[in-house]
Amino acid sequence: MGYVFDFDHRHERPPMELKDLLGGKGANLAEMTSVLGLPVPPGFTISTEACRAYLTAGWPAGLDEEVAAARARLEERMGKRLGDPEDPLLVSVRSGAKFSMPGMMDTVLNLGLNDRSVAGLAKQTGDERFAYDSYRRFLAMYGRIVLEIPGEEFDRLLEAAKELAGTDADAGVPVVLLRFLCDSYKAIVERATGRPFPQDPDEQLRGAIEAVFRSWNGPRARAYREHEGIPHDLGTAVNVQAMVFGNRDDRSGTGVGFTRDPNTGAQGEYGDFLVNAQGEDVVAGIRNTLPLSALAELFPEVHAELLEIFARLERHYRDMCDTEFTIEQGKLWMLQTRVGKRTGRAALRMAVDMTSDPAIALSRAEAIQRITEDHVEQVLHPQFATQDLEVLTTGLAASPGAAVGRAYFSADDAEAAAARGEPVILVRTETSPEDVHGMLAAQGILTARGGLVSHAAVVARGWGKPAVVGADALRISGRRMEVGGTVVAEGDWLSIDGSSGQVVLGQVPLTAAEPPPELQTILGWADELRTGHLAVRANADNGPDARNARRLGAEGIGLCRTEHMFLGEDRLPVVRRMILAETEEEERAALEELRAVQREDFRAILEEMDGLPVTVRLLDPPLHEFLPDVAELELKRATKGLSEEEERLYGAAKAWREFNPMLGVRGVRLGVLKPGLYSMQVRALMEAAADRVAAGGRPVVEIMIPLTVARAELAEARRWVEEALAEAGASGLEVRIGTMIETPRAALRAGEIAEVAEFFSFGTNDLTQLTFGFSRDDVEGRMMSAYLAKGLLPANPFETVDPAGVGELVRLACERGRASRPDLKLGVCGEHGGDPASIEVFAGAGVDYVSCSPFRVPVARLAAAQALL
Ligand code: ADP
Ligand code: MG
Ligand code: MG
Secondary structure, three states: OOOEEEOOOOOOOOHHHOHHHHHHHHHHHHHHHHHOOOOOOOEEEEOHHHHHHHHHHOOOOOHHHHHHHHHHHHHHHHOOEEOOOOOEEOEEEEEEEOOOOOOOOOEEEEEOOOOOHHHHHHHHHOOHHHHHHHHHHHHHHHHHHOOOOOOHHHHHHHHHHHHHHOOOOHHHOOHHHHHHHHHHHHHHHHHHHOOOOOOOHHHHHHHHHHHHHHHOOOHHHHHHHHHHOOOOOOOEEEEEEEOOOOOOOOOOEEEEEEEEOOOOOOEEEEEEEEEOOOOOHHHHOOOOOEEHHHHHHHOHHHHHHHHHHHHHHHHHHOOOEEEEEEEEOOEEEEEEEEEOOOOHHHHHHHHHHHHOOOOOOOOHHHHHHOOOHHHHHHHOOOEEOOOOOOEEEEOEEEEOOEEEEEEEOOHHHHHHHHHOOOOEEEEEOOOOHHHHHHHHHOOEEEEOOOOOOOHHHHHHHHHOOOEEEOOOOEEEEOOEEEEOOEEEEOOOEEEEEOOOOEEEEOOOOEEOOOOOHHHHHHHHHHHHHHOOOOEEEEEOOOHHHHHHHHHOOOOOEEEEEOHHHHOOOOOHHHHHHHHHOOOHHHHHHHHHHHHHHHHHHHHHHHHHOOOOEEEEEOOOOOHHHHOOOHHHHHHHHHHOOOOHHHHHHHHHHHHOOOOOHHHOOOOHHHHHHOHHHHHHHHHHHHHHHHHHHHOOOOOEEEEEEOOOOOHHHHHHHHHHHHHHHHHHOOOOOEEEEEEEEOOHHHHHOHHHHHHHOOEEEEEHHHHHHHHHOOOHHHHOOHHHHHHHHOOOOOOOOOOOOOOOOHHHHHHHHHHHHHHHOOOOEEEEEOHHHHOHHHHHHHHHHOOOEEEEOHHHHHHHHHHHHHHHO
16 A cells, blocks of 8 residues: 555545544545545645654655655646646645644645746736735745744744835735745745755655654654653654635635534534635734634625535534635635534533434433543633632633733743742743743743634643633733733733633632533433442542532542541640550550540541441551651750650650651551550441431441451451440441552452452552552652653553553452452542543453542543443
8 A cells, every 4th residue: 555645535444534544634634525525625645654654764765656646646637737837736735643733743835836836826816916925925834844944034024024015914015025025035045054945846845745744753743742642653644735725815715613612612603714814824813813703794605605514514523623714716615624622611511412413413422432531620620719800901711711820921931930839821922832831831821912713722722721812902022011001020920711811910819610510411421321330439538528529429438548637736646645655544545535536527527428438447657657757856856955755756756767668567567566546446436427327327337457468467457346346336337347459469369358358449559659669759750750751651650550560450359359259349549549541440350439539529420431331
């Protein structure tokens, strides 16, 4: 099979499914051409395979011949030849990878023009202005993209020409000045490259194709892929397409259109267009665009045709599409389509709407699968807490959510400030792919120019980052800006609301977000799907967190950490007394005090979770966490001296000091050394449960023993728990006793451990640390970044569970545990429980529930359903 495919090539599968080979843009151009029969200028696609071959071994053998043949077919079909001095064919050379990378790679327009063919174009169209406008665009684009000359050199001259002509529209520059611009641009090229501008269309074409291949590895493309998790080895396709001209005259134009509103999901077309303009003009924010609805008056026939095409695209792709189109002298041409990016709010609304849209007839399962973790997170984003605001100015609401930060006016400054830990609002006149690192670092983005499909808006929406664009009252100069008489300097606080477009000086308080009703609909469908298969619980250790978790849909608590209850200011001294106790009485007295407070904590949690299971983990961390720092006390001892009490603390801290606390006396090991501790906790818990029963509640209690390594050890701990239960006289209550599986040995010996455990809960944080031998606190940062950058690990195993190693241990423990106790209950607690990719691994292992932080519960409900689909 070759490298080059015409848009109407007959593939074995629908071209829209061939994005791997043709790239997204090429696949959809072919789909529009050969399946939908839409008006698309003809052309051909050079496959991603050619790019990969080029990137590994240089220009592929045979590619020149294939391109020449495809070009000849195109020339034949168009009845024009590239570079023809009488009537030239012009083409665009467009990048297009499998995954859309908006503005990250390069596109050259009007290729085929040279000093002779420009005259032919002028003669054929009878329009010199148009011909030289196209030529100056081509010279600048080719100069910047292929010859790598800084774009500002060309832009500066264009600005000067506009000033000279007394116009602020590109189309207002008269032909004499356009000719002059073309000559100046050629001089710039000759100066920069030491060679005249290439006049030969063959050389132009090959240069542009090569530049698109190269742009795959450009720094901004790489940075974008890293952020989006797109692999670096896919390569891009190259599309060569006959040009159509939106810059022909006032009966021409170019635009970007969506089949529905990508911000809100509302039905009806949405987008921007410009009369007498070409290519990037719309997204560059150079001129103020018109809304798509204005087409109805200016180009009624085109408008009607476009709406019809939008309806067909939606039916065909069964989703919202975005499109790029051009009108040349009243004739509509489609230049691109794809399933469009959208905000979380829009994604939810569209998914729900499309289930009842007969043209699309989405199933509920499909609707669930269209919602991502990011979509859910976005609608859970904060908003301004008050509307009583002194609004500095209002721009376009480009990406929802509110953000507060300090103003920085360049991407580098923004990045540096964020690295210092400051929240940042990046303020720019407009953004370009060169600003991406600053946009990434910012809490929010504010621009003075550009519309809703400008670079800033598109990128911010993709990332769910609040953005206000086109706030044209801003006058930015250097490291400050002026807005209607107010000066905002670098470092000043700004608040922006990407849902209303408001910009406010100072720090506006934010509220929790208000998700649209469709979130509940989708989560409800997700719950229906997973109920009885995979439950979602939360990790919470106090009443308010438990209430929040339940409100967000948690079906119980999978991990209640009791150590947090010990660290309260009023409690720490009691814990210390317990540790320091020299006699049994002293120890018992301290434990009694702790029991009283723990009882209250447990009561509040059981009340909030009434009727749902609450898994209480007995004390887990190393005791030294409750003791003061030895080095600090040593210093004080040597300088100011220690009080009697401090001397005792110092002694205890030294006595409990460990070389490797995370591998030392913690978890059940602590219980072995201080058995009174665990029985105290169990008694406190059972008293709280009894209180709840007396109050008419239904507590469901699960007691969990941490860090088990052996059956005998767990059997011993279980005995204390059972004794304490008996003592508390807890008859008639549902109490389960189980253990965490967080050491590799426990996972391996799960069969015999299950004989004394009614449930397992995988503590995948510790299990990951111990399986890899990675100390989490020590490897995060420098080491992990290096491993990820070098591709030594596919992902950070603390974020997404390692499916091969740790996942294998989980699967094995599930199997062995269930083999010895068929009704063994299996769950996961720890951060992985809220991570969609990890949830998929756990679902595959057959666990009964995952447990995560309360705010992740909605994401986990969705991901659990998706994992089962
Ligand atoms: P990107 O992937 O950055 O959107 P494109 O390849 O889509 O880049 O090109 C950008 C713009 O250039 C298009 O939106 C369109 O307006 C213009 N363009 C590309 N090819 C043609 C063409 N054959 N005729 C007219 N305009 C074109
Ligand atoms: Mg495009
Ligand atoms: Mg642990």
